Amino acid sequence: xxxxxxxxxxxxxxxxxxxxxxxxxxxxxxxxxxxxxxxxxxxxxxxxxxxxxxxxxxxxxxxxxxxxxxxxxxxxxxxxxxxxxxxxxxxxxxxxxxxxxxxxxxxxxxxxxxxxxxxxxxxxxxxxxxxxxxxxxxxxxxxxxxxxxxxxxxxxxxxxxxxxxxxxxxxxxxxxxxxxxxxxxxxxxxxxxxxxxxxxxxxxxxxxxxxxxxxxxxxxxxxxxxxxxxxxxxxxxxxxxxxxxxxxxxxxx
Numbered sequence: 001x002x003x004x005x006x007x008x009x010x011x012x013x014x015x016x017x018x019x020x021x022x023x024x025x026x027x028x029x030x031x032x033x034x035x036x037x038x039x040x041x042x043x044x045x046x047x048x049x050x051x052x053x054x055x056x057x058x059x060x061x062x063x064x065x066x067x068x069x070x071x072x073x074x075x076x077x078x079x080x081x082x083x084x085x086x087x088x089x090x091x092x093x094x095x096x097x098x099x100x101x102x103x104x105x106x107x108x109x110x111x112x113x114x115x116x117x118x119x120x121x122x123x124x125x126x127x128x129x130x131x132x133x134x135x136x137x138x139x140x141x142x143x144x145x146x147x148x149x150x151x152x153x154x155x156x157x158x159x160x161x162x163x164x165x166x167x168x169x170x171x172x173x174x175x176x177x178x179x180x181x182x183x184x185x186x187x188x189x190x191x192x193x194x195x196x197x198x199x200x201x202x203x204x205x206x207x208x209x210x211x212x213x214x215x216x217x218x219x220x221x222x223x224x225x226x227x228x229x230x231x232x233x234x235x236x237x238x239x240x241x242x243x244x245x246x247x248x249x250x251x252x253x
Contacts, residue, residue: 004111005162005229006039006130008154009137010146012117015167016136018199019222020114021049022208026219026226028079029210032109035073035081039126040116044085050076051206052084059085078211081108118146119153127153132160134229135187138168139175144184151185163190165225170195191225194218 007023009016017040024036038046038059047055052074061067062083074082115126127133133154137147147164154161164185169175169192178189193199198216202209210219224234 002108002111003132004113004130005132005134006113006115006126006154006159007134007136008115008123008127008150009117009135009143010119010148010150011143012043014117014136014138014143015193015199016117017046017049017114018203018208019136019165019167019193020112021046022210022219022222023226023229024080024110024112025078025208025210026222027110027230030223030226030230032230033081033107034079035083035108035111037083037111037113038085039113039122039129041085041087041122042116044087046082046114047074047084048206049203049208050074050080050082052076052082055084059083078208119149123150124153124157127159128157130159132162134162135164135185136167137164137181137185139166139177139181141176144176144181148185151187161187162229163188165189165191165193167193168195169193190228191221193221193225 007016007020020036024034028034036046038044040046041060044058047053055072055074057067057072059072062069062072069083072083074084076082113126113130116122135147135151137143151161164181164187166178166181166189171194182189194217196216196218198213199209199218202212205212209216210222213219220237227234
């Protein structure tokens, strides 16, 4: 059975699309068949994260009835399927979004919808079209308070919250501590992805970091999130692996 997961954040700048792209690749590497849908019509850039370039067909064409999903989907070398969107004003309803891709879902294990930032109509459509929602935030108060708004929007539609992913973590004193985040959002933290130069390198090269630098601390963190979403416990790292990751974390920038 296909799991349709919307990935949302309460505000821009949290790295939500980067998380979605890398999570999709990590799930694919763990044996799942993954489709990523760019549900951000006002700032579509999932295709850029995969270096796919210009696509003749997009989700806009599918929702407008001008193309089939199979015509608009691009296959990335990692195995992930990507349904890009165009940066246009578009009236995307949840019914159109969900029904347009249903015929394509038979053999997909996961569909990740990269929602727009905020809590507007595009986000609401993505949440309504999904079975569950992942919240992406940074460990700072403005990001967290906006994430709370996104959580309430998901709850208003009866959508299950699968957990919170903290992105861009630097382990600085100024960051909100995990126990305070749990108290504010009342949700489990299922991942802490560090702010690391390998992530930025991957973005510049238009390759998800889990593919570009699989041994990066950020890549390991994303892989752990993928295991948890699949209902598995991440494999325990050997002492050598822990030492290597610890050294890499000392030079994140």
